[in-house]
Amino acid sequence: MNTLKTLTDAQKKQFENEGYLIVKGLFAKAELEEIEETFEKISHAAVPGYFEPELDAASASDPLKRYPRVMHPHRFNETAKKYMLHRPVLNVLEDLYQEPPLAAQSMFYYKPPGARGQALHQDNFYLKVEPGNCIAAWTAVDGADEENGSLLVVPKTQEYEIVCPEHADAKESFTTHYVKPPKDQKAMPVVMEPGDVLFFNGNLIHGSYRNKTKDRFRRSFICHYANESATHIGEHYQPLYRADGSEVELVVNPDGGPCGFEFDTLYPH
Ligand SMILES: O=C(O)CCC(=O)C(=O)O
Helix, strand or coil, X not given: CCCCCCCCHHHHHHHHHHCEEEECCCCCHHHHHHHHHHHHHHCCCCECCCECCCCCCCCCCCHHHHCCCEECHHHXXXXXXXXXXXXXXXXXXXXHHCCCEEEEEEEEECCCCXXXXXXXXXXXXXXXXECCCEEEEEEECCCECCXXXXXXECCCHHHCCCCCCEECCCCCECCCEEXXXXXXXXXXXXXXXXXXXXXXXXXCCEEECCCCCCCCCCCEEEEEEEECCCCEECHHHCCEECCCCCEECCEECCCCHHHCHHHCCCCCC
């Protein structure tokens, strides 16, 4: 029986076989404009714990000092919460999970010209969703391509177990963890237009290269979800949200993961 709400069988198979799926045009132009305006406003003042830019860091050697990512904007901004629960995105997630999703995290990346990328990693190392897995919905606010540091995915690595990361190259990555792709598997850039959404499995190895352009930001709105039947999640992702905006608490996952307990206190990815 076909129980899909919005995806075709071919799209569902693509996600299952390759670990990721691009769905085009899930955000309308007016919705993207509202997101752009919201994060333009947010970019001018610090929000302690969530967004801590150096506001006078004019053309500093590290452009991410002026434009770091915004963590969990849904916790202090209603527009971010509204779009974390964007119905077209939730419908796709429901098809992928075959059960309702719960929203666990939102982020916004400005990724200004010259910004370093994020080394290859696996999301469920951090979110620790169990049983089940997290799925990311990565929305292109600007067009994303190889030049401005689009997302990179290593196809089929959703089959790969969660591994303990190595150290990333700090010259190229603003995060410190690196997961080496399995032998003979390569990262591939995902070219996207504004409003397209990339969905990917929590085990999939992914990351991004530097923004090599001189004048193009690569803004993206990135949310992570858990399946409704999950019972456990990492401590930094509570509360989760149902589609109607109500809150859910899961049990905090005490598992130290593949590295052991020393990684427990790491900042969420
Ligand atoms: O957008 C990027 O550059 C990386 C985002 C990412 O890896 C993630 O959200 O897990």
